[in-house]
Amino acid sequence: MSLVFEIDRESLLVRAASDVSVAILEESLRGEGLTLGLDAAPPSTGVADWIAHGAPGASSPYADPASHLVAGFVATRARSGEVLRVKPSPRRSVGPDLLALVFGMEGRLFALTEVHLVVRRQDAERVNEPHGVRADPPVSDAEARLFDAIGGVVW
Amino acid sequence: MPSRIDDLRRALPEIRASDDPADRVAYARDLWPRHHLAVRAGNVGAHRPGFIVWPETTAEVSAVVTWAARTGTPVVPFGAGSGVCAGILPTDEVVVLDLKRMGKIRGIDPAVPSVDVEAGAMGVPFEEELVRAGFTLGHFPSSILCSTVGGWLAARSAGQCSGKYGKIEDMAISLECVTGTGEVVTLHHRQHGPSLVPIVIGSEGTMAVITRATLRLHPAPTTRAYGAFSFPTTERGWDAMRRAFQAGKRPAVMRLYDPFDAMLARQGSVKGSPRSPRGEGAPSPLGFPGAGTRALRRGLQSPRFFNALVDGPLSIALGPALLVVIFEGDGTKPYEDLAETRRMFEALGAGWEGEGQARKWFQHRYSVSYRQAPVFAKGLFSDTMEVAAPWSRLDAVYHGVRKALGRSVFVMAHLSHAYPDGCCIYFSFAGSAAPDPSNPAAAWDEGCEEVYDRTWKAAMAAVLEAGGVLAHHHGVGRSKAPRLAEELGGVGMSTVRALMKAFDPHGILNPGNLVAPPSPDPYRHDASPREISP
Ligand SMILES: Cc1cc2nc3c(=O)[nH]c(=O)nc-3n(C[C@H](O)[C@H](O)[C@H](O)COP(=O)(O)OP(=O)(O)OC[C@H]3O[C@@H](n4cnc5c(N)ncnc54)[C@H](O)[C@@H]3O)c2cc1C
Numbered sequence: 001m002s003l004v005f006e007i008d009r010e011s012l013l014v015r016a017a018s019d020v021s022v023a024i025l026e027e028s029l030r031g032e033g034l035t036l037g038l039d040a041a042p043p044s045t046g047v048a049d050w051i052a053h054g055a056p057g058a059s060s061p062y063a064d065p066a067s068h069l070v071a072g073f074v075a076t077r078a079r080s081g082e083v084l085r086v087k088p089s090p091r092r093s094v095g096p097d098l099l100a101l102v103f104g105m106e107g108r109l110f111a112l113t114e115v116h117l118v119v120r121r122q123d124a125e126r127v128n129e130p131h132g133v134r135a136d137p138p139v140s141d142a143e144a145r146l147f148d149a150i151g152g153v154v155w
Numbered sequence: 156m157p158s159r160i161d162d163l164r165r166a167l168p169e170i171r172a173s174d175d176p177a178d179r180v181a182y183a184r185d186l187w188p189r190h191h192l193a194v195r196a197g198n199v200g201a202h203r204p205g206f207i208v209w210p211e212t213t214a215e216v217s218a219v220v221t222w223a224a225r226t227g228t229p230v231v232p233f234g235a236g237s238g239v240c241a242g243i244l245p246t247d248e249v250v251v252l253d254l255k256r257m258g259k260i261r262g263i264d265p266a267v268p269s270v271d272v273e274a275g276a277m278g279v280p281f282e283e284e285l286v287r288a289g290f291t292l293g294h295f296p297s298s299i300l301c302s303t304v305g306g307w308l309a310a311r312s313a314g315q316c317s318g319k320y321g322k323i324e325d326m327a328i329s330l331e332c333v334t335g336t337g338e339v340v341t342l343h344h345r346q347h348g349p350s351l352v353p354i355v356i357g358s359e360g361t362m363a364v365i366t367r368a369t370l371r372l373h374p375a376p377t378t379r380a381y382g383a384f385s386f387p388t389t390e391r392g393w394d395a396m397r398r399a400f401q402a403g404k405r406p407a408v409m410r411l412y413d414p415f416d417a418m419l420a421r422q423g424s425v426k427g428s429p430r431s432p433r434g435e436g437a438p439s440p441l442g443f444p445g446a447g448t449r450a451l452r453r454g455l456q457s458p459r460f461f462n463a464l465v466d467g468p469l470s471i472a473l474g475p476a477l478l479v480v481i482f483e484g485d486g487t488k489p490y491e492d493l494a495e496t497r498r499m500f501e502a503l504g505a506g507w508e509g510e511g512q513a514r515k516w517f518q519h520r521y522s523v524s525y526r527q528a529p530v531f532a533k534g535l536f537s538d539t540m541e542v543a544a545p546w547s548r549l550d551a552v553y554h555g556v557r558k559a560l561g562r563s564v565f566v567m568a569h570l571s572h573a574y575p576d577g578c579c580i581y582f583s584f585a586g587s588a589a590p591d592p593s594n595p596a597a598a599w600d601e602g603c604e605e606v607y608d609r610t611w612k613a614a615m616a617a618v619l620e621a622g623g624v625l626a627h628h629h630g631v632g633r634s635k636a637p638r639l640a641e642e643l644g645g646v647g648m649s650t651v652r653a654l655m656k657a658f659d660p661h662g663i664l665n666p667g668n669l670v671a672p673p674s675p676d677p678y679r680h681d682a683s684p685r686e687i688s689p
Contacts, residue, residue, distance in 0.1 A: 008545065008547050010397070010545075010546045010547040011545035011546040011547045011548075011576045011577055012401055012575055012576055013545060013547075013576050053347070054345065054346065054347030054348050054349075055347065056347055058346075058347075060346055061325060061346070062325075062371055064405070065319070065320055065321025065325040065326070066317065066318055066319065066320075066321055066325075066400070066405055066573075066574050066575070067574065067575050067576075068325075068574075068576075071545065071576050071577075077646065082645075082646045083644075083646060084644065084646040084647055084650060085644050085646075085647070086643075086647070087622065087624070088545050088576070088577075089543050089544060089545065089577060089623070089624040090543055090544075090545065090574035090575075090576045090577030090578065090579075091311075091313070091322055091324075091543055091572070091574065091579070091627055091628075092311070092543060092624040092625075092626065092627065093310060093311035093312075093313075093357060093626040093627055093628045093629060093630050093631070094357070094624055094625050094626055094630075094631055094635075094639065094642050094643065095357050095358065095359070095631060095639070095643070095651050095669055096353065096354040096355070096356070096357050096358050096362070096651060096654060097324070097353035097354065097356065097357060098643075098647060098650060098651075099353065100349070100350060100351065100352075100353040100354050101354075101650065103349070103350075104345060104347060104348040104349040104350070105349050118575060118576045120401075120403075120575070121401060121402070124401060124402050124403040125402060125403030125404070126403060127403055127405055129373070131267060131268075131371060132266050132267040132268075133267055133269070133328055133344070133371055135345070135346040135347065136345045136346055136347055136348050137329075137343045137345065139343075139348070139349070140340075140341065140343075142338065142339075142340040142341070143340065143341075143342060143343070143351060146334070146340060146342075146351055146657065146658070147349065147351070149657040149658075149660075150351075150653070150654060150657040152657070153653040153654075153656050153657050154650055154653045154654065154657070
């Protein structure tokens with residue numbers, strides 16, 4: 001794949017190929033005065049793997065409700081190889097958010113091939129609304145059954 | 156053979172149910188503006204459900220859905236019916252499940268802070284109770300007087316203060332739902348793990364009935380700082396919005412009006428200002444100062460001319476674009492944020508208009524939405540289209556959609572939901588039936604319906620072509636469903652269908668909504684009076 005990453009400076013979006021290391025991406029962004037704005041050191045894993053594992057180190061979405069991490073993506077269905085494209089948009093109201101089938105799903109249903117991440121200017125004010133929302137409650141049996149049912153029909 | 160309602164009454168005698176003709180007519184539609192044309196034509200009850208149920212507990216919702224799955228009865232969840240996309244379009248097979256008797260706040264956790272609330276809670280009393288406890292949800296859709304928590308979640312709603320608090324999906328922590336099998340399941344948001352909360356949010360009644368939600372709260376603001384700015388063009392205004400959000404500013408409200416919308420806002424006629432009270436020089440249907448209905452109808456029959464006039468020779472008279480800003484929070488921070496934003500905007504060539512316009516907007520922030528009825532009463536129609544795109548595509552979307560709409564209706568726009576990476580554009584439009592010289596006796600309302608359909612078809616094609624998304628906060632319903640495949644692609648569509656199957660294997664939850672082709676067909680000709688059988 002020729003795309004490594006591409007910055008849309010006007011929208012502060014970076015379009016990155018799945019295997020670009022998050023650490024290298026962050027370093028390159030810093031060279032442009034931008035940052036992913038993570039709470040922890042960026043991992044060396046590829047962005048696809050990072051998103052598939054729930055983007056460890058990314059700040060809580062409740063800290064800055066008007067921003068988000070992923071604006072769009074391209075992914076292939078794990079079994080059929082068919083391609084799902086969700087174009088970048090700041091928000092949408094066109095049915096369920098299909099990113100949920102990728103984010104934190106460890107590649108069970110879809111494999112990311114490209115992702116549009118929202119970046120920040122390094123000199124931007126940091127928004128950090130305090131909150132006590134529990135980060136990762138355990139998956140209940142009823143939720144697990146639904147995930148299984150989805151795994152049985154989405155391929 | 157016993158009717159379905161008799162069967163339900165036998166199976167679940169404790170649940171309130173009605174097939175009274177008046178109730179069936181009352182639940183025959185949501186507020187999709189195309190329905191108003193049918194109603195105006197006298198065709199009020201073409202889409203009546205078989206009957207309505209009003210459960211009072213999650214267990215009752217589960218019992219109804221279990222009964223429906225067993226009997227193959229379609230169930231349409233109903234909040235307050237304020238949806239504007241034909242998400243509710245029953246047939247006489249359907250049981251409408253109205254959640255408004257489930258509207259209690261079950262608890263507030265001040266430590267998070269969060270609220271556990273039943274899905275049928277209506278916007279205003281819910282927010283008022285939160286404020287009494289010292290909190291706010293921060294969700295203020297213009298329809299707050301006539302919409303529910305469940306409806307907000309099901310349609311991915313946005314409130315007027317999204318700049319600080321986000322959209323409803325940014326507030327959800329967990330959802331209690333009843334799936335299409337009748338199973339009760341609580342779904343949790345996870346910061347680093349899998350979550351089905353984003354799947355049910357926006358599912359528009361097709362995957363589960365949302366019965367309860369835990370939503371993140373904020374301390375109720377104690378300070379508000381108001382400001383208004385003028386910009387020579389709409390484009391210069393949105394460039395300033397972009398810079399503010401990308402600099403980390405999070406105004407609760409930042410609304411940019413194009414010059415025509417700004418002229419109305421300044422006059423206050425659309426915003427319900429005391430300067431244009433009803434009665435003495437009452438606002439004309441669209442708020443056009445002094446424009447008579449007949450002239451307006453005639454003008455709207457030549458929308459291209461009207462739009463060209465406003466964009467061309469009239470533009471100087473209209474004045475600049477208007478940007479209204481409100482920061483809210485605690486202590487002096489909102490004032491500091493406004494002062495910094497003012498410095499930034501003035502450096503970009505903005506004019507400071509003081510705080511009056513922002514205060515006026517705030518005072519009348521819900522009144523604009525209730526100006527639609529007079530427009531329809533005058534024989535015209537109006538509607539809104541809210542789309543979104545990254546900043547780099549905004550210009551193409553703005554001009555593309557404006558041009559497409561402008562061929563058949565008069566159009567104006569404002570931008571009221573901004574984010575660091577993009578923005579929503581909210582087009583408002585008004586139209587009239589086009590004269591048909593070959594058929595001068597053609598029915599007026601049917602003519603309006605024809606123009607209405609043509610307008611939407613062209614506008615949806617234009618937004619997709621320009622790289623925007625079809626909807627930012629009104630949802631898809633059945634009205635936009637015919638274009639959803641272009642939005643999501645074939646794999647996206649089949650994935651949504653698969654999700655529906657996983658949640659609702661019997662396909663009983665709001666069937667025909669959010670899929671293409673939608674059913675029943677929302678675009679069938681409805682604006683001709685028909686006889687209503689009892
Ligand atoms: C004057 C006016 C102004 C508006 N302003 C705004 C605005 O500022 N922002 C905005 O976002 N929207 C706005 N809307 C649109 C509308 O108010 C929203 O879509 C709102 O979220 C719908 O809520 P409701 O309770 O009325 O839902 P309904 O119209 O009853 O239902 C909407 C959809 O959700 C489903 N549904 C409802 N409740 C549930 C539930 N508990 N579980 C599962 N599915 C359910 C229904 O089946 C339907 O498909 C406006 C509408 C009007 C008429």
